[in-house]
Every structure is written in C-alpha cells, then in structure tokens.
Amino acid sequence: MEEGYILSLDEGTTSARAIVWDKSSRLLGIGQFEFPQYYPKPGWVEHNPKEIWDSQVRAWKLALERANISPRDIKAIGVTNQRETTIIWNKFTGEPEYNAIVWQCRRTAEIVDWLKREYGDEITKKTGLIPDSYFSGPKIKWLLDNVPGLREKARKGEILFGTIDSYLIWRLTNGKAHVIDYSNASRTMIFNIHKLAWDQDILEILGIPEEILPEPRPSSDKDTYGYTDPNVFGAEVPITGDAGDQQAALFGQACFQEGMVKNTYGTGNFILVNTGKRAVGSKKGLLTTIAWGLSKNDIYYALEGSIFITGAAVQWLRDNMEFIKDAAETESIVSMINSNEGVYFVPAFVGLGAPYWDQYARGLIIGLTRSTRKEHIVRAVLESIAYQTRDVIEVMEKDMNVPITELRVDGGAARNNWLMQFQADILGKKVIRPIIFETTALGAAYLAGLAINYWESIEEIAKLWRVDKIFEPKMSEVEREKLYKGWKLAVERSFSWAKLINL
Numbered sequence: 001m002e003e004g005y006i007l008s009l010d011e012g013t014t015s016a017r018a019i020v021w022d023k024s025s026r027l028l029g030i031g032q033f034e035f036p037q038y039y040p041k042p043g044w045v046e047h048n049p050k051e052i053w054d055s056q057v058r059a060w061k062l063a064l065e066r067a068n069i070s071p072r073d074i075k076a077i078g079v080t081n082q083r084e085t086t087i088i089w090n091k092f093t094g095e096p097e098y099n100a101i102v103w104q105c106r107r108t109a110e111i112v113d114w115l116k117r118e119y120g121d122e123i124t125k126k127t128g129l130i131p132d133s134y135f136s137g138p139k140i141k142w143l144l145d146n147v148p149g150l151r152e153k154a155r156k157g158e159i160l161f162g163t164i165d166s167y168l169i170w171r172l173t174n175g176k177a178h179v180i181d182y183s184n185a186s187r188t189m190i191f192n193i194h195k196l197a198w199d200q201d202i203l204e205i206l207g208i209p210e211e212i213l214p215e216p217r218p219s220s221d222k223d224t225y226g227y228t229d230p231n232v233f234g235a236e237v238p239i240t241g242d243a244g245d246q247q248a249a250l251f252g253q254a255c256f257q258e259g260m261v262k263n264t265y266g267t268g269n270f271i272l273v274n275t276g277k278r279a280v281g282s283k284k285g286l287l288t289t290i291a292w293g294l295s296k297n298d299i300y301y302a303l304e305g306s307i308f309i310t311g312a313a314v315q316w317l318r319d320n321m322e323f324i325k326d327a328a329e330t331e332s333i334v335s336m337i338n339s340n341e342g343v344y345f346v347p348a349f350v351g352l353g354a355p356y357w358d359q360y361a362r363g364l365i366i367g368l369t370r371s372t373r374k375e376h377i378v379r380a381v382l383e384s385i386a387y388q389t390r391d392v393i394e395v396m397e398k399d400m401n402v403p404i405t406e407l408r409v410d411g412g413a414a415r416n417n418w419l420m421q422f423q424a425d426i427l428g429k430k431v432i433r434p435i436i437f438e439t440t441a442l443g444a445a446y447l448a449g450l451a452i453n454y455w456e457s458i459e460e461i462a463k464l465w466r467v468d469k470i471f472e473p474k475m476s477e478v479e480r481e482k483l484y485k486g487w488k489l490a491v492e493r494s495f496s497w498a499k500l501i502n503l
Contacts, residue, residue, distance in 0.1 A: 004075035005067070007237075010441040011056055011164050012079045012245065013102065013267040014315070019441045020067040020074075023454065025464045027438060029067025031059035038099065041349060043106035043498070046099035049087050052164065053171055060233075064315050071234035071367045077172070078448030080248040080440050081164035082267075083187040086139035088150065088212070089167065091160050094175065098147050100164070101139040102412030104267075104350045106310060107136035109359050119205055126192045126199050128288030129278060133351070133359050134306065136163060141206045154209050163188070165242050166214045169225055172233060177226030180214040181242035182246035182299065186290040191216065193279060196299070218293035219243045220447040241448025245376035245440045246270040247291050250302060252443030253408045253434065254465040256458050261396070261404055263389055264440065265413035268353070269307035271392045273400060276300060284395035285355030292447065303399055305354035305392025309347035309363075310385040311413050316349070317381055323374050331418045334379040340483075342367040344490035345380035347388075352494070355395045362497040366490050383400075385413060386423040387487040393427060406430040410439040417469075425475035426484060435466040 003023055010017040014037065020029040033055040038046040064071065084103035089096045101107070115131040115138065116125060123131050131138075140161055144151045153159045162170065166180045185191040185198075192199040192206060198210055224238040232416060243251065246264055250272045253262040256299040258276035263269055272291065279288050279301045279424060291302040317323045323332060344366050351359035365377060389407075397404050407429060413419055414433055436442055449455045473480075 005069060006078065006454060007060065007063070007074045007225035008078045008080065008441040008444040008448070009056055009060060009168060010245070010438070010444065011052060011079075011168060013082045013104070016052060016055035016059045017441060018056065018063040019438055019445070020063050020069065020430055021442065025404065025436060025442060029063040029065070031062030031066065033058050041107070045102040045105040045350070047085065047102055049089065049096040049100050049167060053168070054465045056168060062194040071237065073436070074173065074235070074237045075454060076238050076448040076452045077228065078444030078446075079165045079168055079239065080243055080245050081168070081184070083163060083184055083244040083246070084134055084136045085164050086136045086143070086161065086299055087164065087167045088140070088143050088159050088161050091158055094171065097150055097153070097159060098143055101143070103134055104137070106133050106350050106359055108133040108142050111141060112137045112359065115145055115335055123189065123202060124466035126194070126202065127189050128186065128193050128281070129189050130285065130287065130357055131189065132357060134308070134353065135187060137189035137202065137206050137208070140208050144207060154212050157211055158213055160214070160417070161212045162214050169239055169242065172228045172239060174229035177239070178214045178298045179217050179225045179242070181217055181219040181288065182290045182293040183219055183244045183247040184242070185216045187244055193288065193301070196296070205421055217242070218295050219247070219293050220292070220451045222451045224451070238452065239448070240451035241444050241446070243292055243444060243447055245271055246304065247302065248443030248447070249410055249440040250274065250443070251292055251446055252439030252441070253410060254462045255408065256462060259400065259402060260408070262408040262410065265385065265409065265411035266308060267312045267387055269310040269385060270465070271304045271307075271389060273404070274300065274302055275400070280399065282395070282399045284399050285357055286301075286392070286395060287354065293449070296322040303396060305396060307392065308351065308353045308386045309349050310388065310413070312345040312349070313345070313381045313384065314413070317378060323378055327412065330378055330382055331416050333375050334382055334418055337375045337379060340379050340383060341369070341372065341376055342486065343372055343376045344486055345377065345382045345384045346490050346494040347381070347384050348494045352491070354392050356491070356495070358495050360496045360499040361494045364490070364494050366493060380414070382419050383422065385419060386426045387484065388427050389423060390484060404429065406432055408432050408434065410437055420471045421474070424471040424473045426480055428473050428477070428480060431471040433468045433471070435468045
C-alpha cells in the first residue's frame with residue numbers, strides 16, 4: 001500500500017493535541033491547544049465540549065500544517081482521550097445538553113456512597129472497578145437526575161452519551177458513528193469487562209437507558225468505526241484506532257508482555273501493568289481494566305493504579321500559587337535545596353485514588369516551620385508524585401505476586417531529570433525513559449495503523465521502541481524508608497477531611 005501517514009488525536013484533561021506520524025514512528029508535526037477548566041463548586045470540575053472540539057480542530061490543522069501535508073495524505077486516524085469524562089449531547093444537533101463532567105469531579109460522592117453500600121461487590125466483580133466518583137456511570141445518573149428535561153429526552157431517544165472519544169468520533173463522522181472502544185467502555189462502571197457488553201443489571205440500578213450508549217468495539221478496528229466527513233476534516237479518512245489515554249500509553253510504550261509496567265506522568269499519574277489475557281482481580285485497591293482489544297476475540301487486560309493529582313499539582317503551583325511561571329522551572333528550583341526539611345504535600349484536591357480510594361480526603365501541606373521557603377513546597381509537590389507512584393507499585397507487586405524490576409515512564413513530568421532520579425530512589429528500581437515522550441498519541445497511532453496494516457504486527461512496533469535514559473537508584477535504603485514513612489503519616493492526616501468538616 002502507499003505509505004502515507006497516521007494522525008493521532010490526543011484529547012487530554014487540559015489540552016487537545018494532534019500528531020502526525022510516519023512508519024518509523026517519527027513525529028512529523030504536532031499541534032496543541034489548552035482549553036479552560038471550570039470549577040462551579042468545590043470538588044466539581046467541568047469542561048465545555050465545544051471548546052474541546054474547537055481545540056482539537058485547531059490542533060489537527062496545525063499538526064498537518066507543520067508536517068506540510070494535507071488531510072488526503074492521512075491513511076488512518078487514531079483517537080485517545082481523557083477517559084471517564086462524560087458528555088451527553090443532542091442526537092440531532094450535536095449540541096451538548098450540559099458541560100462535560102470531568103473524571104476528577106466529586107459531585108457524585110453521595111451516589112457512590114449508596115452504590116458502595118448496596119452494590120459494591122457486584123459492581124467490582126463485573127466491571128473490575130471500585131465504585132468511585134471517578135467513573136462515568138454515576139455521572140450519567142447525575143445528569144439524567146439533575147438536568148431539567150434530560151431524562152424525558154432520553155426516553156424519546158433524543159440524546160446520546162459518550163466519553164470524549166465517542167464525542168470526537170461522532171463529530172468527525174458528522175453523526176454517523178456512535179462508538180466506544182473496549183478500553184474506554186471499561187472505565188464507565190457500567191460495562192461488563194468479561195462479557196464485553198453493557199451490564200443490564202448496573203444500567204437498571206443507575207436508571208440509564210441502553211439506547212443512549214455507544215456501540216463497544218475493538219481498540220484496533222479493521223472494520224473501521226467510520227470515515228471522517230470531508231466537510232469536517234477535509235478528506236474521507238478511516239478512523240480505525242481508539243483507546244483511553246492510559247491504555248494507549250501502555251501500548252505506545254510497547255508493554256506487550258505480561259508483567260510489563262508503565263507510568264504516565266500527566267494531570268494525574270496512571271500506572272498500568274499488562275496482565276495478558278487474564279483479568280486479574282485486585283485485593284489491594286487497584287482496578288482491573290481492559291488494556292486493549294485487537295479484535296473481538298483478542299482482548300488484553302491490565303491492573304491499574306489511578307492517581308488523581310500529580311501534574312495538576314504543578315499546574316496549581318503555577319496558576320494558583322504563582323510560585324512558578326512554567327513547569328520546567330521546578331527542576332532548577334528543587335536543585336537549590338538538599339532536603340525537604342520535613343515538609344510534605346498531599347495533593348488530595350479531589351480525594352485520593354489508588355490505593356486509598358478516599359473521595360473525602362483533601363489536600364494538605366504539613367511540616368511547615370519558620371524556615372520553610374517556596375523551594376521546600378515546590379520540592380514537596382514533586383516528591384508527592386514519586387511517593388504516590390510507590391504506593392501503587394507496592395500493591396501492584398502484591399496483587400501480581402511477582403516483583404517489578406523496572407518502570408517505563410512517559411508524560412510531561414518524565415522530562416524532569418530530578419523527579420525521575422527521585423522516583424528511582426524512592427522505588428529502589430530502575431526508571432526507563434524512552435526517546436519518544438508522546439507515547440499516548442503514539443499508542444493511538446499504532447492501534448489505528450495496525451488495523452490497516454500500516455504496521456503489520458506488534459513485534460514490528462516493539463522494535464521501534466528506543467531508550468533515552470535509564471535512572472538507577474542511588475539513595476540508601478535507610479533514607480528511602482525514612483522519607484516514605486513521613487509520606488505515609490502525612491497521607492493519613494488527609495483522610496476524610498471533607499466529611500469531617502462537612503464540606
């Protein structure tokens with residue numbers, strides 16, 4: 001076949017990106033635009049779907065321009081996305097019925113308390129997930145219950161639900177494709193990951209009509225999800241790849257073998273270990289999720305530790321505290337001091353994810369003294385990213401019953417050499433950074449390309465993965481455990497805070 005290029009659309013929590021790739025996994029052009037975050041109440045987080053779409057359109061146009069190619073040169077498109085974020089839109093006009101409720105949003109805490117109490121074990125057994133406000137199902141219920149007239153519109157067949165990938169594909173195809181891949185579906189808390197179908201019992205519990213839900217499909221779809229509308233994209237191009245951002249990153253990191261682990265340092269940290277064809281249940285607070293489906297009969301699973309706030313805490317330093325002007329400054333700032341001087345930062349802005357799962361936890365800074373400076377707080381923020389990663393890796397090893405010897409890393413904060421060295425030190429394990437950082441977008445491209453034989457096999461893809469730098473642990477075990485003990489004590493003090501003060 002004519003070679004051409006693959007385009008990946010990477011719609012994250014704070015920005016929309018688009019990247020053009022060639023057959024050698026070279027990045028030929030990238031476009032990226034941030035979009036606003038909305039916080040209507042404490043613990044609530046929303047996005048405007050129109051702003052997401054507009055940012056994504058601008059991103060792909062810029063990526064194509066920088067690659068000096070036209071839409072006709074694109075052979076396939078892969079989509080990857082912030083996962084649990086929930087949109088309901090009008091089936092006929094495409095107009096959103098409400099803002100997108102972001103995965104970080106805590107407004108469904110009371111619904112989740114009820115679900116945990118009445119149906120927790122059943123939900124976990126079927127979906128692999130621990131009931132939490134993080135997931136889409138409770139958000140859908142909240143929207144149907146609280147947006148005036150929405151449930152009536154659902155009854156009349158006038159609305160559609162989707163995660164961000166579903167929404168983008170629907171818009172790209174001008175309403176012809178209402179689909180979701182297995183990895184994104186597995187994050188809704190209404191999808192049976194063993195039967196690969198929407199779970200009728202959970203839908204009934206939440207009062208969600210199946211008619212508004214997208215069709216679940218493999219993550220690499222040889223039959224295609226649909227074709228872009230030329231009036232929207234500029235050419236008719238097959239959309240053949242789709243995966244949640246963290247599963248796409250696992251794929252982009254070439255973690256194709258059981259036991260391989262990656263950590264993406266983004267708005268949050270998301271650590272996944274490939275468990276192969278087995279859906280491994282967790283006894284330690286991790287999530288069992290679908291990694292990807294290469295066909296309806298070729299499904300891979302993963303264990304995941306979801307950490308809600310990591311890079312978002314650095315953004316908080318920049319935007320709220322004005323301690324920094326750019327995230328890159330943190331590396332030089334923390335290099336100015338030799339220790340944290342007992343200062344710890346727990347970034348529980350929207351509760352705590354794995355392995356604690358406390359939606360009422362709130363953030364804190366502890367250990368302040370008269371000598372504490374800005375540098376100590378910046379360092380404490382960076383350290384919290386590494387501590388939370390260790391929290392997850394430790395329970396992951398227990399669930400898998402095998403030691404993890406190395407961690408593949410990607411995402412924006414993985415560029416920070418100080419943080420990566422501290423990560424290796426606090427883990428006591430090798431941290432391996434690849435040459436290509438955009439592994440989420442690359443994973444989506446690989447999934448799309450496999451479907452059209454642009455790349456013929458995962459073995460071919462694995463050979464394209466290259467190491468940039470390996471960080472070996474240098475810290476003494478005594479120092480490592482002393483620092484980590486302080487972290488665990490700080491975390492305990494954040495538990496249930498919102499409930500204790502009745503927020």
